[in-house]
Amino acid sequence: QVHLQESGPGLVKPSETLSLICTVSGGSISSYYWNWIRQPPGKGLEWIGYFSHSGNSTYNAFLKSRVTISADMSKNQFSLRLRSVTTADTAVYYCARGYRYCGRIGCNMVWFDPWGQGTLVTVSS
Amino acid sequence: DFVMTQSPDSMAVSPGERAAINCKSSQSVLNSSNNKNYLAWYQQKPGQPPKLLVYWASTPESGVPDRFSASGSGTDFTLTISSLQAEDVAVYFCQQYFSSPWTFGQGTKVEIK
Numbered sequence: 001q002v003h004l005q006e007s008g009p010g011l012v013k014p015s016e017t018l019s020l021i022c023t024v025s026g027g028s029i030s031s032y033y034w035n036w037i038r039q040p041p042g043k044g045l046e047w048i049g050y051f052s053h054s055g056n057s058t059y060n061a062f063l064k065s066r067v068t069i070s071a072d073m074s075k076n077q078f079s080l081r082l083r084s085v086t087t088a089d090t091a092v093y094y095c096a097r098g099y100r101y102c103g104r105i106g107c108n109m110v111w112f113d114p115w116g117q118g119t120l121v122t123v124s125s
Numbered sequence: 126d127f128v129m130t131q132s133p134d135s136m137a138v139s140p141g142e143r144a145a146i147n148c149k150s151s152q153s154v155l156n157s158s159n160n161k162n163y164l165a166w167y168q169q170k171p172g173q174p175p176k177l178l179v180y181w182a183s184t185p186e187s188g189v190p191d192r193f194s195a196s197g198s199g200t201d202f203t204l205t206i207s208s209l210q211a212e213d214v215a216v217y218f219c220q221q222y223f224s225s226p227w228t229f230g231q232g233t234k235v236e237i238k
Contacts, residue, residue, distance in 0.1 A: 104158055112165075
């Protein structure tokens with residue numbers, strides 16, 4: 001059974017870089033899509049982006065200029081870096097596996113399962 | 126982007142009663158080439174991450190109690206809990222995977238009356 005666990009600082013200063021790692025156990029990150037999703041306090045879920053089994057990353061446009069998602073296959077980990085943070089980036093950050101569906105046209109990511117427990121990152125001076 | 130709008134935002138239901146949550150997409154999530162609706166439902170209990178309940182709009186994930194059912198097509202979808210139990214207290218989200226960026230509804234909080 002695949003298990004995901006986020007780790008990283010819980011407090012980041014404004015204008016600095018938020019860095020989180022997701023450690024995957026029970027399965028290899030060489031397949032599927034590996035995602036970061038966040039949930040600001042009292043709000044809904046926002047998909048940030050993914051690192052795919054093929055080695056490329058795709059990001060949500062609203063964060064694209066500030067975000068990097070990469071992976072360390074040797075450690076079975078993937079990471080999130082979000083630059084120039086503001087208080088609006090305060091959220092619970094989840095990592096999640098994205099399933100892949102292949103149809104006639106091609107393959108795409110579909111739903112997310114499982115998710116890590118989540119880690120609260122507060123942006124504050 | 127596909128905007129997913131859920132209704133109601135919250136609801137209080139007596140134990141054993143039916144709860145129905147609606148999700149409306151700003152654009153159709155039905156793929157005409159395979160006749161599949163690209164929509165999932167999640168349950169998020171307090172202090173826990175979201176858990177996949179349903180995919181392809183109506184296919185329950187393994188292990189999901191059969192009091193949970195889902196239906197709909199195109200732009201309008203419903204998640205129904207036929208007989209609410211105390212352990213069903215949670216926030217429920219819909220999510221489209223028809224098009225990037227993958228987007229979620231704002232969530233519906235279900236409480237016990």
